[in-house]
Amino acid sequence: xxxxxxxxxxxLYNALDDLGFKTPTPIQAEAFNVVSSGKDMVGIAxxxxxxTFAYMLPILKNLKFSTQENPxxxxxxxxxxxxxxxxxxxxxLSKYINTRxxxxxxxxxxxxxxxxxxxxxxxxxxxxxxxxxxxxxxxxQLKSIQKLVIDEVDVMLDLGxxxxxxxxxxxxxxxxxxxxxxxxxxxxxxxxxxxxxKSPERVSIAISGTPLDNISxxxxxxxxxxTKINLLTHLLNDTETFNKVLIFVAFKKMADRLxxxxxxxxxxxxxxxxxxxxxxxRLRSIEQFRNGDNRILVATDVMARGLDIDNVSHVINFDxxxxxxxxxxxxxxxxxxxxxxxxxxxNTEKEADxxxxxxxxxxxxxxxxxxxxxxxxxxxxxxxxxxxxKEHNNPNKxxxxxxxxxxxxxxxxxxxxxENLGGSYKFKIAAKYKKPKTRGDKNYNKRNKKK
Ligand code: AMP
Numbered sequence: 001x002x003x004x005x006x007x008x009x010x011x012l013y014n015a016l017d018d019l020g021f022k023t024p025t026p027i028q029a030e031a032f033n034v035v036s037s038g039k040d041m042v043g044i045a046x047x048x049x050x051x052t053f054a055y056m057l058p059i060l061k062n063l064k065f066s067t068q069e070n071p072x073x074x075x076x077x078x079x080x081x082x083x084x085x086x087x088x089x090x091x092x093l094s095k096y097i098n099t100r101x102x103x104x105x106x107x108x109x110x111x112x113x114x115x116x117x118x119x120x121x122x123x124x125x126x127x128x129x130x131x132x133x134x135x136x137x138x139x140x141q142l143k144s145i146q147k148l149v150i151d152e153v154d155v156m157l158d159l160g161x162x163x164x165x166x167x168x169x170x171x172x173x174x175x176x177x178x179x180x181x182x183x184x185x186x187x188x189x190x191x192x193x194x195x196x197x198k199s200p201e202r203v204s205i206a207i208s209g210t211p212l213d214n215i216s217x218x219x220x221x222x223x224x225x226x227t228k229i230n231l232l233t234h235l236l237n238d239t240e241t242f243n244k245v246l247i248f249v250a251f252k253k254m255a256d257r258l259x260x261x262x263x264x265x266x267x268x269x270x271x272x273x274x275x276x277x278x279x280x281x282r283l284r285s286i287e288q289f290r291n292g293d294n295r296i297l298v299a300t301d302v303m304a305r306g307l308d309i310d311n312v313s314h315v316i317n318f319d320x321x322x323x324x325x326x327x328x329x330x331x332x333x334x335x336x337x338x339x340x341x342x343x344x345x346x347n348t349e350k351e352a353d354x355x356x357x358x359x360x361x362x363x364x365x366x367x368x369x370x371x372x373x374x375x376x377x378x379x380x381x382x383x384x385x386x387x388x389x390k391e392h393n394n395p396n397k398x399x400x401x402x403x404x405x406x407x408x409x410x411x412x413x414x415x416x417x418x419e420n421l422g423g424s425y426k427f428k429i430a431a432k433y434k435k436p437k438t439r440g441d442k443n444y445n446k447r448n449k450k451k
Pocket of ligand 1: 028046047053
């Protein structure tokens with residue numbers, strides 16, 4: 001496909017010529033018609049794939065010249081660095097178009113930004129906090145916003161911006177197009193999509209399900225968290241083989257829990273990155289791991305995405321990602337520059353379905369290894385692993401009616417009472433890999449029980 005196929009206009013072609021861009025990247029080719037159609041869209045793409053132009057090309061093509069002061073396009077991004085970068089990209093692309101672009105972010109003088117807004121703008125690029133402050137001050141009017149782009153949604157939610165996003169949704173015109181981009185699919189992203197978007201179209205550049213030949217993979221079936229810790233400790237004790245180890249977990253809580261366990265033994269060799277750590281802490285951790293001062297780095301998916309570190313000897317999946325794409329991203333952190341790399345995955349019985357999805361995506365089975373004899377199998381369970389105790393025939397137990405909320409309970413607002421059906425992505429994955437999945441999918445079971 002060439003840019004000619006997208007039927008752009010002369011000013012855009014000239015700008016692309018100046019930039020020396022010859023063909024659209026896959027995400028640009030995929031997203032163009034969806035964004036042009038006006039439908040809500042969720043794009044799964046990492047930085048570096050050309051995602052900024054993937055939404056800006058169709059938006060700029062269709063944006064009519066206007067002298068009105070209020071912005072018509074709002075782009076929300078998680079960091080000030082990204083505001084600067086996105087504004088820069090838009091300016092390059094709109095070089096021959098009369099478009100007014102402005103970037104705003106916190107930590108700088110709000111009055112200067114108010115003046116710039118009052119002068120009139122078409123496209124506003126902002127971090128959520130500053131955007132909300134400006135909207136509350138009434139200098140910024142959002143009533144003309146036609147399109148909302150949220151970039152790096154996964155990072156935004158991981159940084160805890162969910163409520164700020166919801167506040168912003170509330171003050172935007174209801175009739176608008178929502179376009180969002182996320183590099184990783186996470187449960188938080190899925191929930192946000194289900195709650196606030198109208199059956200968005202998903203656009204993703206198919207991640208290759210073919211792992212590199214130079215990455216060898218191994219799987220261990222492990223009954224519980226503490227046995228995983230025992231296995232991990234056993235492996236990490238072999239400092240010669242496991243000389244640069246990146247350990248992945250899905251959530252920051254689990255990252256901290258794992259860090260605490262490992263810290264007792266591997267104190268001087270260990271560092272961690274997740275979004276509750278400050279930017280400085282994260283940068284220091286990555287640097288110490290990169291230069292070899294620390295042998296072991298514990299990281300969450302969102303934070304470690306795109307990490308480019310040489311000579312990672314092992315990637316250890318301490319948990320099994322429910323989105324198989326995340327597994328591909330994780331193991332791709334080793335075996336870089338054609339060096340040999342090893343990827344290990346620990347899975348409990350509960351994670352068996354996720355293993356099946358990963359194996360379907362790769363079209364291969366991950367070789368299973370026996371737990372080494374030296375590894376103690378623990379019977380201790382973390383709270384999430386403990387069975388839920390159901391009490392029968394307990395005379396002191398209150399019955400259901402008594403438990404019902406009394407008048408002090410407020411009705412949920414209409415918006416919040418909306419039933420979250422959830423799990424749509426999981427169903428898509430199941431359909432994609434042609435596996436009818438009922439067992440173990442709590443949303444599916446819940447829905448069917450209701451019928
Ligand atoms: P992004 O993923 O939006 O951060 O873009 C990554 C880099 O690719 C940026 O420096 C863009 O300027 C560049 N880029 C975007 N589209 C193209 C294209 N079609 N051909 C070559 N480079 C591109």
